[in-house]
Amino acid sequence: MDVQTTWQAASEIIREIPRSGLLVATVLAVLGSMLGTVVARRYSRVGRTLATTCTVALAAILVVVMLQVSRFDPRLDIAVPELGLPQQTVSGGETRVPLAPDGHFWIQATVNGTAAAFLVDTGATLTAVSVPLADEAGLEPRTGGVPVRISTANGVVSADLTTIDALRFGNVKAGGLDAVIAPNIGRTNVIGMNLLSRLASWRVEGNTLILVPHNPQPAA
Template structure:
């Protein structure tokens, strides 16, 4: 790697630091632990700083594990819904803040069963995990041809299904095509086939804003 490449990499890292709350918190906790340990022998406050920093590092580790668990089926012991920013309905629109992992996560219900969905504009179809499909009573479509989808574990075969109702915020979609994706743990994905039903969607100030269809264009604004 030449000097220019090293400089560019360093510049990218420095530019991205303010955007990563976890990175800033980790650096602060490490510095606090080092400083606290250094002055612990002379002042009691040093022990307090070191202990607080250690607790903070442990909390950061838990948050990271929760984020990773959304994508790795081997870490299903964690609860994917924890640590997600709270979505709101304002001015007739559903607003979803960017999560600390750099993705938009929607708190939705599938046939009445609550689940977290990753918004993926690169996905053609909405996908549900095998556990959620079982909970929501989703069955593979009779006579349907399996489709191939790409996951973190490679390309896998998935069965087509139909979601009766997928709802979140002030939006509800009925009769939605989806795939039951195996080997992805509890990760669920909202794809373009749902987003295209909306009146509109956009990203502003690290917030995903989703607008239902105008009244009369479909039940729940996304039919």
């Protein structure tokens, strides 16, 4: 890697730092801890207090990161789906969803009245719900339905088809939506192209996902 390539890579990292609140907090906590160690040599009480505060802050950041990552790992059933998600808004007939700190778009929705967070995946053909959400929302496998095969982090598995009577978020409402009850994905839920294709339009501008329904509903 030459000097120019290295400098370009470093520049990209530097530009991304202000966009990540967790990264900024981590850098500040590390610097504060280092400063506290230095100050402690002369003003022991002040230095120790600063160093301890920054250490606690770093521990809190680590917990937040672990809970966010746990959304993607079915082995960790401790996920708090709403943790760290930016607030989606409705404006001018559009639902606007900011990019989350983990680099994905997450939609806060309700399924048959049950609140749940959904990862937007344009590579997924069908919307998928976790087994816990299916149980909470009263979703049943379709009678006489043939299980479909889906790819997960643990390989290809069978999943039952179901029908979501009402999926709502922002000013969007979808009824009679096909979905799969996906095992082995923990509490992760996915919005696929079968829902996005029902919209009048959807697009990404900067770090915001913009969804425009054909018939805007009152904001959920």
